[in-house]
Amino acid sequence: MEYWSNIINTAMIGTDKKMISDNELPSALTEMVSLIRLNDQIDKEEKFLQIAALALNYRQAGVQPLHKETVRLQPSPAEEKSYCSKSALQVLKDIQSEDSIPLLKFWLQQAEAKRQLVHPELIPSLLAAGAQTKSLQILVAVCCGKRGEWLSRFNELWNFSLNQTAEQLWQTGTPEQRRTIFRQTRISDPSLARVWLQQTWAQEDANTKAAFLEIFAINISEADISFLESASTEKSKKVKEEAIGLLKKIPSAAVVQWYQRELQQSVELKKEKALLGLSSKLVLKFHLPATIDEAIFKTGIEKLSNDKAFTDDEFIIYQLIRSVPPAFWQSHFSAGPQTVIDIFQKDSIGKKMMPALVIATANFKDEAWASNLSQHSEIFYMELLPLLPVQQQEHFSNKFFAQFPDNIIQFAVQRETEWSVELTKNIFIHIAKNPYNFTRSFFSQYIHLIPAPIIAELEKCTPPEEHLRIMWSNTSDYIIKLITLKVQTLKAFHE
């Protein structure tokens, strides 16, 4: 439309400087334009306005759609899974309006488990949620099906939904995607994850290496030793430390074996006569060998004590105990865990070494020892909670809740299984008393852990103080809303 550009060009500089000429206008308008030009009642500005108005109408009246035979859009392939029910879709809409990522994740998990897809109208909002919250990406991609994969081709922010295999994602994904897929593979197939990492190790930078090693702790085993030993010779201090730290978690690693050998010589269980030789008792003896290999102090063992309660030798032994699997003591003393714990607790130095035993138990994830320590130790150790069976976790969490409320809540929110009603009640009573420390987002964030039957107990969590009571009443309404959405999700996928 060159004529319209000519009109604009004239308008830009003004009729004072230039008037549009006939050859700048379409021939179809010539007759009308000459009539305008002949009108001596109006000045050149009005003549231009009339020509512009005429050209505008000519332009608008002559619009034709663009004809392009070759422009096509490859349609989305047919879905292989079925769509979710209308009720499930409605719950999803309600969840989206609540902005609760855990509830959204919960909904997506149910849909994935039932091999169902979200209806197309909600795919853009789910892909947008996935783009914002990386942890949802894989679930979003699965639940958006072929349509989501097709749609994401047109928006680079949504490219996470492109249906790539885990290995493709590992090789070509974003750093966040690679970490996620590496974590998942380390859980499902630890050796495959190790092989992947070994293949790309040389190309990764130090920070990435350290980040992957952090994830490598999942399902760590003897098979990882040779890779970790080579990683422990890396130039980067960060990578080196991370690799050595991981090696120390493997009982058969050379460094752990070395520590065990040192401990075999340093801690002895001796039978001593008691009551003028009428009876005997088992006594623990702690003493470092006369010569200790100085190289051990290059593996992270400190030579000097930083605690007044420990002598330097005791401190070295403490660190060694902390770094060997607790099962070592069973073979060293030829006794069961309960007896070992008793021996340590009865001895004045042994008692000081108890925290080291607890750390070792947590380090080597020894569930049997965790259970024994929890039951037979004089002190309750929070770090052992994750290693206990769910029932025992619940038992100890409830038993020691009044003593360590914040620690227990901190641990409880990391759980993957729903809390019991009793534990939830304990947590809620604490929250109701401390409303300023726990905002609404706490409930939204951990709704997947909150059991539905707690609804009946909410009133019992009400604090006596009037001002707290009102706050708890409002919070209760919010909790009920979240739980209702959770229950509706379950119902929608199981009806």
Place this chain on the structure above:
Amino acid sequence: MPFTEDQILALAPDEASKKSGKDLANPSKWVSKGANEQVLWGEAQGSGSKPYQTQIDLQQIAFKCSCPSRKFPCKHGLGLMLFYSRQQKDFTSRDAPLWVTDWLSKRTEKDEKKVSREEKPVDKAAQAKRQQARQQKISDGIAELRLWLKDIIRNGILNIPDKGFGYFENMAKRMVDAQAPGLANMIRGAGDCNFYSEGWQSAFMDQLAAIYLVIEGYTNKAHLNEPAQQDIKTWIGFTQSQEELKVQAGITDTWLVLSKQSIEVDTITTERNWLYGTQSNKYALVLQFIVSGQGGQLTFTPGMFVQAELAFYPSIAPLRAIVKTQTATNSAAHFTVFQNWQQVTETETQLCAEMPVRNERPFIIQQLIPVQFNNQWWLQDEDKKMMQLKNEHKSIWKLLALSGGEAMNMAVIGKEDKYEPVGVWYKNEYKTL
């Protein structure tokens, strides 16, 4: 009740009302409830000692609630409607209590009063005098506006972006004084051009030419036919008496609400309801102005079929209308649509010949596919002809997701060479975008 949950939620005045409404769509919140073909009612336990009485006229979609909320409809109205749409079978009571029947009869009385008020005689002489005085004011205002336009054209539009808000606002205010508020809006429209975007010059010149056409049309109105004169008067800013409109014969039809667009300026919300008459094959634009805190008369939600009589404002191509009577809400009806873009452009060309100045119009076009060409999105018909999408960022993703690259019947609003999709038929259900 033929409303989907989305349609009910589209009635909500804001997001907070939607959320609260959803919370109230729960049996535990309602002390009593009931429904029949005409009305839906319920008593919601609020924070007060007495429950709030909520009632909804299902025929004309009107809400009433005894709660103190200034929002309209309030959360109780929305909650009750959502609750009913989810669990109709729980509404076992069919006999409306006294407070409901009272409200319904008051509504009928009000309608009757309106009719009697409409019948009051008008002082024609005084009216003619007022009109004459106004015409003089407008003519004076137009003379000034003409000078202003010519001044711009003489000096060129190159420096217009530097003129600032006041340059346009002063002339707009002058037009308000001249009792030509329509022209004032057109001048503000010219000032609102996005001077930072590429091609602002064309949009600005379009607006200048349109203003010039209107003032020329008004000056030469004696040579125009009656409908064209009415269109010009509308552009100038003459209001049309709604009472007079209501006296005229309207078009009774089952109207499909294609889209509801709301714009809030200061404290007034302007609702633009785009309707399509399924039997008459006519399109309508019903405007509603809502002052903040007050409820509107009409409660339309996209996708809803309304049995109503619409009275159209006189025009060469009538589009703007008022609802004369609304009798019921219906379920889906069959209708015909534009076959392709060629038909749309032919209609537009026809309109151009008759109405050189006009706004966007709605069209329902069959089997359009969104396609990408030159990094822009277009809507392609079965003949491979296409038009560019307007405001593509607003609707493209939902449109693409629903379409999946397949053709769909689509409602669009636009003119010339750009159209904004506002709704599609997905599996025989109308979905707004």
